[in-house]
Amino acid sequence: MSYQHILVAVDLTPDSRLLIDKAVSLAQPLGAKVSLAHIDVNYAELYTGLVDINLAQTQDQAAAGSLRQLNELCEATDYPIANTLVGAGDLSSELCESVEEMDIDLVVCGHHQDFWSKLLSSTRQLINCTPVDVLVVPIKD
Template sequence: MSYQHILVAIDLSEDSKTLIDKAVALAKAVKADVSFIHIDVNYAELYTGLVDINLAETQSQSIETSQEQLQKLAKYAQYPIKHTLVSSGDLGNELCDSIEEFNVDLVVCGHHQDFWSKLLSSTRQLMNRTPVDLLVVPIKD
């Protein structure tokens, strides 16, 4: 089986370049499309009512900033990036929705190999939810 559309789950850190390099190398070999996704914090879920902020404006600014950073990473890739997606909410739900909507057949994500990731791993959540192949790239800290 050859992959047709690779989705790279990006946290916008410097480590994202490692994931991009892996995904682009594979995409070149199999002539696949590549898209990026960043799933941000949903501020409405964190709001406790103790702070007077405009949640819609804060969320909009956050999405705009994330989209700008994704565009910079798309230039870094030196490969055509089909979609740069920014979403907010539950990681598993948002990723699965994007997989279905954009006909993705491989997700590339990173996994930090440190103490906290042994306890709290979003990658483990993805392994239990993702309906397509998942390439987990180890990131040593």
């Protein structure tokens, strides 16, 4: 099987570079497209009603900051990036939705090998819902 479109899930930390480089190394020989996605926290889901904040404005500012960082990652990559996506909410459901909409056939994500990731792993949730291949890149902490 030859991959045609690879989606890289990034968290906008320096570890994102490792994931993008891995995806590009797979995409180049195949001539596959590469897209980047970052899923922010949905602040409306966290709101308890005790703080007077403008949730829409906060969410918009977070999305704008994330998009700016994604664009910086694209500029630092020596391979064309087809799409950059910024979403908010549950990582696995947002990425699985994008997989269907964009005809993705491989998702690249990282997995931190630390104590907390053994208990709370968004990668495990992604593996359980995605209909395509998933490449999990170990990130040692």
